Amino acid sequence: MLKKDCTMEEVMEKLQAPFPSKDIEWRVSRSGISAKGPWAMVLAYVDSRAIQNRLDEVFGPAGWQNEFTDFRGGVLCTISCFIDGEWVSKTDGAEPTKFESFKGGLSGAIKRAGALWGIGRYLYNLTETYVEVSSSKQPGAIYINDEKSKVKGHWMPPKLPDWALPENERGKGNQSSRSTQNQNYGNSQPPKQQTGNEPSKQPKQNQTQPNKKQSDGFNRNKVLNDIDMFLKNTGLINKQEWIIPLFKRVNPNIQQNSLSEVGKQATEQELVLYYNVLKPVSDLTLLAKHFKVSLEDVLKRYVQILVPTVKVESLFSCFTYVTIDTVKEVSEMVKEDLQTGALQRIA
Structure with a gap:
């Protein structure tokens, strides 16, 4: 529970601490069939109950509260915490899921609101990773039956890299509580471009710890070039004095x-962290160009709705708050409003 003399830095450190592997779950983001057989790309996320437990641990059961409201067919979750004698609130939302739509919407909303408090936010730095899908079921395997991709079978959750684990689990080869397969989380670097439906080869060993040799699947020059492009797209390249402070935030x-x-x-x-904080904001500029709409409309009509706790005045307001999922939601909203005439293209 939060001590009276605890600083805000200490509060955030407690909230942002990695979760035990048993609290991490996995979901399939996409799947397909290659010459080697069926595959899936999976993402890690923290269970909503673990988020509530973390809030209990830091603030005490009476030191925080949450509230859910309906919004545009989705669910908004507001998490309020009692800090320095006052309630501080952060809000984010999610759409209903295909399965258990109401419960899934609540769960998704609390996860996103928790991320605004830094809870589980480190998991955003773990991009998709490749897993093989097998017809045989091993202990700890997860079942997939995707009618769209025709992929059906079982896959083993990957292992997390040490930096995404609490200190007592690092260096022990721990995995997700549902995993017993010796498979490293090998795609923590920015994803590579792919052709067709087959994902890029899974990199060999995960090498995301400082002072380690560069991973076999990591292209440093390409990532640096991409970061440079993101800086130009967002205009940060003209605000050099802001770049290091931004990097220091992550x-x-x-x-x-x-x-x-x-x-x-x-x-x-470190480069992966910087890549992941810059790319979503850069993608907003590309989205505006693709749909030929005003960037100001994109920011103030859509991003502001999805990130209600931040006053979105420019692209610079979006760093660390806008994620790839946010960009996807903005894209859907823009497409819908263009079709209905609620949004006009620029000449």
């Missing part, structure tokens, strides 16, 4: 003092 241990030093000295794990 990596408090940053040792570099300039962008050129980042390019030369940053570890693979």
